[in-house]
Amino acid sequence: MTIRTRFAPSPTGMLHIGGARTALFSWLYARHHGGEFVLRIEDTDRQRSTDEATQVILDGLKWLGLDWDTEPVFQASRQPEHVRAAQQLIDKGLAYRCYCSREELDTMREEQRACGKKPKYDGRCRHRREHPEGLPFVVRFRSPDEGETIVRDMVLGDVVFDNGELDDLIILRSDGSPTYNLAVVVDDAAMGITHVVRGSDHLNNTPRQIQLYQALALQPPVFAHIPLIHGPDGAKMSKRHGAVAITEYREAGYLPDAVVNYLARLGWSHGDEEVFSRQQLIDLFDLEHVGKTASRFDQQKLDWLNGHYLHQSEPSALVNEVARLLDADTAGGPDLAAVIASLQERSKNIIDLAAGACFFYRRPVVFDEKALKKNFKEGTDALLDAFVEQAGALDEWKPEAIHSVIVAVCEQFEVGMGKLAQPIRILISGGPVSPPIDVTLALLGCQETLARIHSGRMYIAA
RNA sequence: GCUCCCAUCGUCUAGUGGUCUAGGACGCCGCCCUCUCACGGCGGAAACAGGGGUUCGACUCCCCUUGGGAGUACCA
Numbered sequence: 001m002t003i004r005t006r007f008a009p010s011p012t013g014m015l016h017i018g019g020a021r022t023a024l025f026s027w028l029y030a031r032h033h034g035g036e037f038v039l040r041i042e043d044t045d046r047q048r049s050t051d052e053a054t055q056v057i058l059d060g061l062k063w064l065g066l067d068w069d070t071e072p073v074f075q076a077s078r079q080p081e082h083v084r085a086a087q088q089l090i091d092k093g094l095a096y097r098c099y100c101s102r103e104e105l106d107t108m109r110e111e112q113r114a115c116g117k118k119p120k121y122d123g124r125c126r127h128r129r130e131h132p133e134g135l136p137f138v139v140r141f142r143s144p145d146e147g148e149t150i151v152r153d154m155v156l157g158d159v160v161f162d163n164g165e166l167d168d169l170i171i172l173r174s175d176g177s178p179t180y181n182l183a184v185v186v187d188d189a190a191m192g193i194t195h196v197v198r199g200s201d202h203l204n205n206t207p208r209q210i211q212l213y214q215a216l217a218l219q220p221p222v223f224a225h226i227p228l229i230h231g232p233d234g235a236k237m238s239k240r241h242g243a244v245a246i247t248e249y250r251e252a253g254y255l256p257d258a259v260v261n262y263l264a265r266l267g268w269s270h271g272d273e274e275v276f277s278r279q280q281l282i283d284l285f286d287l288e289h290v291g292k293t294a295s296r297f298d299q300q301k302l303d304w305l306n307g308h309y310l311h312q313s314e315p316s317a318l319v320n321e322v323a324r325l326l327d328a329d330t331a332g333g334p335d336l337a338a339v340i341a342s343l344q345e346r347s348k349n350i351i352d353l354a355a356g357a358c359f360f361y362r363r364p365v366v367f368d369e370k371a372l373k374k375n376f377k378e379g380t381d382a383l384l385d386a387f388v389e390q391a392g393a394l395d396e397w398k399p400e401a402i403h404s405v406i407v408a409v410c411e412q413f414e415v416g417m418g419k420l421a422q423p424i425r426i427l428i429s430g431g432p433v434s435p436p437i438d439v440t441l442a443l444l445g446c447q448e449t450l451a452r453i454h455s456g457r458m459y460i461a462a
Numbered sequence: 463g464c465u466c467c468c469a470u471c472g473u474c475u476a477g478u479g480g481u482c483u484a485g486g487a488c489g490c491c492g493c494c495c496u497c498u499c500a501c502g503g504c505g506g507a508a509a510c511a512g513g514g515g516u517u518c519g520a521c522u523c524c525c526c527u528u529g530g531g532a533g534u535a536c537c538a
Binding site: 008009010012013042044045047048098102105109112113114115116117118119120136138156159160161162165166167170172173174175177179180181183184199200201202203204205207225227228230232234262265266267269270271272273274275291292293294295296297298300301302303304305307311343344345346347348356371375406410416417418419420421422424425426431432433434435436437438 | 463464465466467468469473474475476485486487488489496497498499500501502530531532533534535536537538
């Protein structure tokens, strides 16, 4: 049997890190087993679904590299199927029309809550015979009163629910549209989904869905409820709790491979290992090693992993993203890939890279006051004069040659390299931080270096 | 409130009755390297929530307590 998993987000909110991990685990499970991974947009709530959210889901998955196998299914388009299933249940006497108003239901629940009981529909329309003309109604599933329903979960093991706890849920709204539990069952069955991997916030729905599978005489899939990712405060990820659209991570300078690796390790593990390529993840991933405990989102570890992947990247592979986030025109300046190479090991994301690259393409207009004060002392001018003279006479403007000049000048004046390197660095970049000074100057070019040193000294003197 | 889930360093986790004086990673602290910032190297502090059982022996199995989380919609 071919394994087929799906990711079924609702486009009512942005796809965040939690949803992205659910998609990742689902995708990994399918890819590991050589199966298929499909996408279904659960847009049956027409009021709250937005095209923007749908776009974030699609863009986010593409960015992460989680490819899906067939055209995405928009659930709303399958409404006729859902209605047909509901009718089938009515015909079998397993569903019925309920004419209770929202107000009536609200009061009922309030009363139950007041008595300390779990709010449940009491089934007052179950045995109603007459069908009043023109009165709005919903369709409810007649759920069994006796016995228990067992969810056999690949992550959590067997979870037993007492059927008495489950009330008659609405499967068709008064406008005739299907609700989640009906649609998800009908569609998962129709799409041939073999394994449902989803967040454990859905665990409580699962016994209801299993009952629907049984009522519709359909084969239920295997379930795997993965623990949720909580925000740094320990609460569920939501718009309110620091949940950021997954696409924001791209803007913040993260690499998709790093995000994927981080997300995979949140809940899943493989011994002591931390770093996994995409292919290793596909080869090694399994549901057996997914833990049961919820985890917190740890930005620092993501940052570390991102740095790791950034350091390992080919500079040329980073050019486009850096250019996209760089606030300067690179035309006429040093080769961006070479600049990136010089900056890589001291950056942990694309934003750092872009920020560090900026001065290569734009002359500094202001100079860091603190750095100036700290590094420009009495002897500095003499050092700079000597450097300018000797560097200007160089036949070859290469790091080694530049390095030799700096060393020679410092030896001549019997001072450490920092006495000269720092003033130069500040003059050419505006601040006290850059790649190694010889590499930086080589990249900048002889003419530009000397021009900046000159104009910088003029500015400071003024 | 009720139902369900969960419980190892601050965080992510390894650990499936003895190999645990509990391992790794991030972060943190110290040292080294050093032209800045980083990278890197070395070292360190840091956890089995509590209480009962079961067992010759519990981090590992069972129960209770406590703590955390989810659900409880004509949302998904």
